Amino acid sequence: MIFINIKKHLDTAEGALEAHYELNINDGEFLTLFGPSGAGKTTLMRMIAGLETPDSGTIEVDGEVWFNSTKKINLPPQKRSIGFVFQDYALFPTMSVRENLLFAADNAQQRSNVDELIELVELSQLSSRLPASLSGGQKQRVALARALVRHPKILLLDEPLSALDPSMRQKLQDELALIHKRLKVTTLLVSHDIAETVKLSDRLASVVSGSIERLCAPMEFFSPQTLSGKLQLIGEVLKIEKDFPAVIVTLLVGSSVVRTVLSSSEASELSVGGRAIISTKAFNPILIPLH
């Protein structure tokens, strides 16, 4: 179990903020920090890693105190059992894929696991390549494998897929889910991608201006109980076209584009870039398998 209760003064683009995070993470859980940028998700993650220092509070992991302001305990990142995947991957440019992983290993056992991890992320063919010659998705896999070499108690993923194109993103989401299922490492993900969050996480912590507003299952968060639709999809509004008297709204659902017709009053609350739930009632969906 991981217990977090920390406070920190943050200077964000929207002004100063007194952040207070209270969060318990279960063993083996996949928890996503979801919320707008500037809410302090990355800061929370960096404080868990020891890369930033909270002003006060405690961080305790499996009975081991990582941070305690009253007892003046603050373990450096080197002493914390973490795996951190950075947004820019942070691969070591002069080391090959394999050397990047070997660098992380502390003992013979971890070194012997390196090849297994390279295989797990499907990089066996590229293990002697330098990071500069890899694609974004491949770099991401190296960063993930490297973060797993030391068998961390917690894997911290800071928007790891945000720089990738949608198809690569989906593929890596699947892989991430698979790896999590295989290794059962407690994982904390920072994301603002709905599909990613729903697909991967056991629970979602909604972070809004420096505090955790809600902690629940992802579907509970994105698909409120008030609607009793039989089919619910969540999409992002791409385009709103006025075609009097109706309005045509184009949404992105997953990787498919959906168009729907609304009355102007129904569409009045929608805005481009916003999220919306598409819900239909009283019909039997037809599912046709694709080959």
Add this chain to the structure above:
Amino acid sequence: MESEFLTTMALTFKLAAITTIILLIIGIPLASFLVFSKMRFKSILETIVSMPLVLPPSVLGFYLLLAFSPASAIGSFLTEHGIRLAFSFEGLVIGSVLFSLPFMVHPIQSALSQVPFSIFEASYTLGKSKIETMVRVILPSIRHGLISGIVLAFAHTVGEFGVILMIGGNIPDETRVASIAIYDEVESLNYAMAHQYALTLFVVTFSILLLVYTLNKKSLGGIR
């Protein structure tokens, strides 16, 4: 005459080599400090490091000479301990280190500032200390900056004239380096000897630079 030529050339390259090694040892921590420190007096230090770029060598040489003289506080302290820096090889080393400082620090500083901070942090999260991170991750990835620093500092020390003339004078096998010897030979209208020094300096420095830049380009080819 021939042996004098050889001792002078040997002294020149010995001075450059020692200066470069000392500069490399102090240049890396100094450049790291200038890149990563958030201290207020940082810009003062930055200015001092860059001063030799614009200051006439004779100014630095003059003040060093004053400092080294037994009449000054530093000089009298050193004399009491049996150290004589004015008109000695050790004094030349100190003068050259100060005068070539920016040529070592600036390339390292600029290479370091291009390393994303997440690279450092990634290494820390993988359990590696600051020193291990520096030696195994950062220095290899800024090696082009290190090589530029070494080459520039070495070449600049070989070519140094003003500071050496002020604090070293022209003592054979002690402070008489090639650039001084050229001046001296020309003064005494001994053009053949001056030419021998000049051409040697030209060829040697050209070869060193050419070799290093070729190697540097090759080693960078793999990752660029």
